[in-house]
Each structure stands twice: as structure tokens, then as C-alpha cells.
Amino acid sequence: MSKSHRRRVAAGRWQEVDVLEYKQDGSAPFRDVTRQVLFEDPALACQLRYFEVAPNGHTTLERHVHVHAVMIVRGRGECLVGEEIFAVGEHDLVQVPPLTWHQFRAPPDAPLGFLCLVNAERDRPQLPDAEDLAALRSEPERAAFIRV
Amino acid sequence: MSKSHRRRVAAGRWQEVDVLEYKQDGSAPFRDVTRQVLFEDPALACQLRYFEVAPNGHTTLERHVHVHAVMIVRGRGECLVGEEIFAVGEHDLVQVPPLTWHQFRAPPDAPLGFLCLVNAERDRPQLPDAEDLAALRSEPERAAFIRV
Numbered sequence: 001m002s003k004s005h006r007r008r009v010a011a012g013r014w015q016e017v018d019v020l021e022y023k024q025d026g027s028a029p030f031r032d033v034t035r036q037v038l039f040e041d042p043a044l045a046c047q048l049r050y051f052e053v054a055p056n057g058h059t060t061l062e063r064h065v066h067v068h069a070v071m072i073v074r075g076r077g078e079c080l081v082g083e084e085i086f087a088v089g090e091h092d093l094v095q096v097p098p099l100t101w102h103q104f105r106a107p108p109d110a111p112l113g114f115l116c117l118v119n120a121e122r123d124r125p126q127l128p129d130a131e132d133l134a135a136l137r138s139e140p141e142r143a144a145f146i147r148v
Numbered sequence: 149m150s151k152s153h154r155r156r157v158a159a160g161r162w163q164e165v166d167v168l169e170y171k172q173d174g175s176a177p178f179r180d181v182t183r184q185v186l187f188e189d190p191a192l193a194c195q196l197r198y199f200e201v202a203p204n205g206h207t208t209l210e211r212h213v214h215v216h217a218v219m220i221v222r223g224r225g226e227c228l229v230g231e232e233i234f235a236v237g238e239h240d241l242v243q244v245p246p247l248t249w250h251q252f253r254a255p256p257d258a259p260l261g262f263l264c265l266v267n268a269e270r271d272r273p274q275l276p277d278a279e280d281l282a283a284l285r286s287e288p289e290r291a292a293f294i295r296v
């Protein structure tokens with residue numbers, strides 16, 4: 001086994017990388033998402049994680065001060081980032097600015113797998129309260145998109 | 149144009165991402181490599197770059213204190229990392245520890261495109277001197293692999 005090389009062993013799976021729960025069950029609303037930490041190193045100021053949303057699944061609708069730098073690497077889906085909703089495909093880049101509501105969704109017939117780069121030191125996500133949700137739902141396309 | 153979404157427009161090409169010289173010409177030995185900065189943000193402690201080595205090309209043989217976290221995202225090739233030489237393919241992960249000689253090569257019939265994550269603040273690469281090269285060439289497989 002190489003120290004420096006971890007092979008992909010299947011789509012969205014790597015040698016020596018554990019498939020983890022996305023979040024602790026019940027801590028936040030989500031559906032069918034897994035999390036893997038690809039790079040985490042005291043010498044690196046960021047972490048690179050891989051999230052995979054199964055068909056019909058979605059990540060948590062949330063925001064935080066830290067930014068996300070995302071590249072789609074498997075399948076396709078749709079994202080909400082602030083005011084925008086857009087379709088994403090393989091190798092597309094998505095940037096989530098500070099304190100911006102965001103959510104990723106996979107279509108019925110494909111997974112959505114993406115790399116997500118974050119600072120190693122970062123704040124915890126915030127969930128929307130009733131007032132936030134009312135504001136998010138004030139726009140019909142966004143009201144139809146979000147899952148909570 | 150979305151602020152948060154930059155689409156892949158072709159293999160190894162993205163909206164609003166310039167294709168740059170890998171290094172200033174003559175500053176270090178390399179062959180047929182391009183560089184693109186995918187994510188660079190004052191709020192992010194790392195940068196995510198995309199390098200593409202054309203068929204038969206190679207990156208610079210170098211080392212530095214900062215670490216590299218690499219994911220292959222296009223084509224295939226071979227890497228030297230320290231004592232090891234190994235073949236890499238799509239979605240494989242490569243980790244380059246501090247002060248470790250490394251070089252990436254593309255085969256004759258395919259490009260090698262990879263993401264490379266680094267700290268935003270980092271030291272400059274060091275090139276091998278005659279003594280370093282003699283040590284690197286003391287092992288036949290490595291002697292045959294390296295390009296300087």
C-alpha cells in the first residue's frame with residue numbers, strides 16, 4: 001500500500017477513505033447523503049471532502065460564515081445558492097459566499113457527487129428559522145425548490 | 149452569468165477561468181503544462197488549481213515545505229512522490245508531503261489533468277542540484293522516470 005497514493009476503487013469510493021454519516025441523525029434535515037474526508041492534514045489549512053447525494057436526496061438547507069468551494073465530480077443535480085437556483089453537471093464549479101443559504105439536490109435518476117473545500121477552522125452551520133423560511137419562500141421557484 | 153456557478157465548457161476548461169502558463173518560461177524545466185486557478189478567495193485559506201499535462205509532457209521535478217493534495221480528474225499518467233513511482237487514473241488521490249521530490253508525467257496517448265490543493269500562503273519550490281539529482285538517480289527506476 002502506497003503512503004502517497006489512494007486509488008479510486010469504485011465510483012465515489014477510495015482506498016482508506018471511510019464513508020461517514022453526512023450529519024448526526026436528527027441534528028438537521030437532509031436525505032440520503034454520505035460524507036468522506038479526502039484530505040485532512042495539520043499542514044493544510046483546508047479540508048477537501050466528498051459528498052454524495054443519492055437520487056432524490058438533498059443536503060441540509062443552511063448557511064455559515066465560512067465559504068464553500070465546490071466541484072461536481074459525479075452525476076448531476078441542482079443547487080440553491082442565495083437568490084439563484086441552477087442545474088449543475090460534472091466538473092462545474094460552485095462558490096458559496098459567507099452567510100448564504102444553500103442546498104444541493106440530486107435528480108430522481110442520478111446521484112450528485114461533489115468535492116467541497118472548506119477552511120479547516122470554520123464556524124458551525126445555521127439552520128433557517130420560521131422568519132428565514134418565510135423570506136426564502138417569498139419567491140415561488142425557491143419555495144418549490146427547498147426541502148426542510 | 150451566475151456569480152456562484154462557473155460551468156465546465158469543455159474538458160479541462162471553465163467559464164471565467166483563464167488558462168495560464170504553468171511557470172514563467174525558463175524558470176524551471178517542464179514540458180507542455182497549463183495552469184488554471186479554480187478557487188482563490190481571501191476567505192479561503194487554500195487555493196484550488198487545475199494543471200493539465202499534455203501527452204508526453206511533465207511537470208517540474210521539485211520539492212517544497214508546503215504539501216500538495218491532488219485529485220486526478222482527467223486522463224491518466226504516472227507520478228514520482230519521494231521513493232515511489234505509481235500509475236494514476238481518474239479520481240485517484242495523491243498526497244505530496246513536505247520537502248518531498250515529486251513529478252507528474254502524462255503518457256504518449258493521453259493528457260493528465262489534476263486538481264492541486266495548496267495553502268494560500270506557501271513557500272517557493274526548490275529545484276534539485278547536482279547532488280540531489282545524483283541521489284535521485286541512485287535507483288534505476290527513478291533514474292529512468294525523472295525529466296529535468
